[in-house]
Amino acid sequence: MYPPNTRSNREAVENVTIKGYTIPKGAEVTVPIYALHYNPEFWEEPEKFNPERFLPKEKEKRHPYCYLPFGHGPRNCIGMRFAQLETKMALVNILQNFRVRRTSETEVNKVMNVGERERKYDPIEFDNTSGGILRPKNPVMVTLEPRYTVVEDIEYHSGHCFRKLYEK
Numbered sequence: 007m008y009p010p011n012t013r014s015n016r017e018a019v020e021n022v023t024i025k026g027y028t029i030p031k032g033a034e035v036t037v038p039i040y041a042l043h044y045n046p047e048f049w050e051e052p053e054k055f056n057p058e059r060f061l062p063k064e065k066e067k068r069h070p071y072c073y074l075p076f077g078h079g080p081r082n083c084i085g086m087r088f089a090q091l092e093t094k095m096a097l098v099n100i101l102q103n104f105r106v107r108r109t110s111e112t113e114v115n116k117v118m119n120v121g122e123r124e125r126k127y128d129p130i131e132f133d134n135t136s137g138g139i140l141r142p143k144n145p146v147m148v149t150l151e152p153r154y155t156v157v158e159d160i161e162y163h164s165g166h167c168f169r170k171l172y173e174k
């Protein structure tokens with residue numbers, strides 16, 4: 007939902023005509039990644055957080071270019087697999103140990119600053135001065151509340167030490 011790169015550019019190496027539009031050699035073409043991700047032509051309720059839309063059977067129904075967080079083709083992101091692995095490891099570590107809660111310091115807006123389009127599900131206002139990199143205008147402040155109470159109850163089995171953790 008939040009592609010860090012909101013667009014990707016290519017330069018035409020030769021004159022090319024696609025669907026009646028001629029792109030002259032040397033012209034820069036911008037692929038609007040963010041706009042594609044929120045286009046209701048490709049996504050039902052695009053502003054709704056709905057991970058099920060990435061199930062294999064749902065993905066089959068879409069053109070692969072509808073979702074381009076890491077770009078596409080021979081010059082797509084070289085760090086994609088590393089970034090995805092790193093993100094999952096960080097998220098799992100944080101979410102296993104903490105409950106993340108938004109604090110009242112986080113400003114919640116009803117209207118986005120891009121085209122003044124009303125957003126039903128996502129109230130974060132974006133900084134539109136950051137040259138294609140997506141970031142919130144104001145910081146998103148959260149607290150991390152530990153999920154577990156650590157107790158002194160330590161057990162030893164087969165030479166390994168287990169610390170008992172109880173969910174709060």
Ligand code: HEM
Nearest residue numbers: 010011014015075076077078081082083084085086088089
């Ligand atoms: C969430 C993390 C990341 C996102 C969303 C992201 C996204 C992107 C996007 C959209 C592009 C342009 C692709 C295109 O135009 O088709 C790109 C290019 C690139 N990314 Fe990433 N990236 C991420 C992390 C990384 C990491 C961790 C590395 C390196 C370890 C990396 C290295 C590169 C490089 C070198 C390119 C240029 C590739 C080329 O021009 O051939 N990226 N990335």
